[in-house]
C-alpha cells in the first residue's frame with residue numbers, strides 16, 4: 001500500500017488533444033478516491049497514466065516514495081480493474097484469478113493460498129472450479145477483482161468496473177467493493193461518470209471537467225459547498241435548480257428577485273456569507289436543491305418563502321413526489337451550465353429564454369396534480385449562490401485552495 005501523488009500531471013495526445021491538464025491529486029495511503037466527471041473529461045487518461053499504460057506529457061507521478069514517470073507498467077505494482085473484465089473463457093475461476101501470479105512465477109502453493117484467500121473475501125470459494133460462462137455478471141466482476149487482490153498491489157486502479165452490470169447488481173457490487181477496499185485497506189483510485197457511485201464509494205471525490213480538476217473533497221462537502229456551478233449541477237439527482245436572480249438589500253437580509261416573484265434571504269445567511277453583499281443590485285446565479293422545496297399546503301409558508309407556479313408533471317416515487325413546474329426567471333447560461341446541459345443530453349441551453357423549468361421533491365402527502373396551481377415553500381436558509389459570470393460559488397471566508405490558485409494566476 002502506498003500514497004499516490006499527481007503533481008501537475010498533464011496529457012496531450014499526439015493529435016494535439018489536451019486530455020488532462022495539470023492535475024494535482026494527493027491520495028493518502030489506504031484512501032478510496034473517486035474520479036468523476038462527464039464522458040470525455042479525461043478520467044481514463046488520468047488513470048492510465050497512473051497505471052503506466054499512457055505516457056505522461058508533463059508533471060510528476062509518485063507512488064509511495066518513488067517517482068514513476070518513466071517506470072514501466074509492470075514495475076509500478078498497481079492493479080487495474082477494467083469495465084470489460086476480459087476473463088479467459090477456457091480457464092477456471094481459480095486459474096483466472098491466479099493467472100497474473102503464474103506469469104510472475106510465484107510458487108504454486110503460494111498461488112493457491114492467495115487465490116483461496118481472495119475467493120473467501122469475494123464469496124467465490126464454491127465457484128473456484130467453474131468456468132466464467134457458468135457465472136453471473138456479478139460473479140465475473142468479482143473474479144476480475146480477485147485478479148487484482150491476489151497481487152497485493154500498492155494501489156487498485158478501477159475504470160468504471162460496474163458499468164456493464166444491471167442497476168440492481170451495480171448497487172450490490174458497489175457495497176461489496178466498498179467493503180473489500182476497507183478490509184484490505186489498499187489505496188484505490190476509482191473512475192466513474194456516475195455521481196451516485198462517486199458519492200457512495202469515495203472517501204473523497206475529485207470532480208473533473210474537460211481535463212481540469214474542479215474540486216476534490218469529501219462527498220458531503222462537495223454537495224454542501226460546491227466551488228462552482230459545474231460541481232453544483234453535476235453532484236445531486238435530480239440536479240440543483242439553477243436560476244438567474246437579482247439581489248437587493250432588505251434590512252439585515254436581502255430580497256432575491258426571481259422573475260416576477262421574490263424570496264427573502266435571511267439575515268443569518270448573509271451573516272454567514274458576507275461576500276453576498278458585493279452582489280447587491282446585481283445579477284446573481286441562484287441554486288435551489290429539489291429537497292429544499294416543499295408543497296406550501298403541508299405547512300405554513302411565511303412571507304418571502306413561497307413561490308407560485310403551475311404543476312406540469314408529477315413523478316410519484318412512493319417515498320417522494322418529483323414535481324415539475326416553471327418559474328419566470330431566466331436560466332443561468334455560463335460555460336459550466338452549457339457543459340452540464342451537454343452531459344445531460346440536452347441540445348443546448350436556450351440563451352434567450354425568460355423562464356426556467358424547476359424540479360422539487362415534495363412529500364408524498366402533497367395532493368398537487370398536473371395543471372393545478374402550486375405554492376412552493378423554499379428553505380431560504382439553504383439557497384446556493386454563484387457568480388453569474390465566472391460561476392464560482394459565493395461562500396464565506398477564504399476561497400478553497402485551488403480556487404485561490406486560479407485567482408492568483410489570473
Ligand SMILES: Nc1ncnc2c1ncn2[C@@H]1O[C@H](COP(=O)(O)OP(=O)(O)O)[C@@H](O)[C@H]1O
Pocket residue numbers: 013014015017018019037038039040041042043044045046
Ligand atoms: N488515444 C487518444 N488519442 C487522442 N485523443 C484521445 C485518445 N484517448 C482519448 N482521447 C481524448 O481525450 C479526451 C479524454 O478522454 P478519456 O480520458 O477517455 O475521457 P473519459 O474517460 O473521462 O471519458 C477525450 O476528448 C478523448 O476523445
Ligand SMILES: [Mg+2]
Pocket residue numbers: 043044045
Ligand atoms: Mg473513460
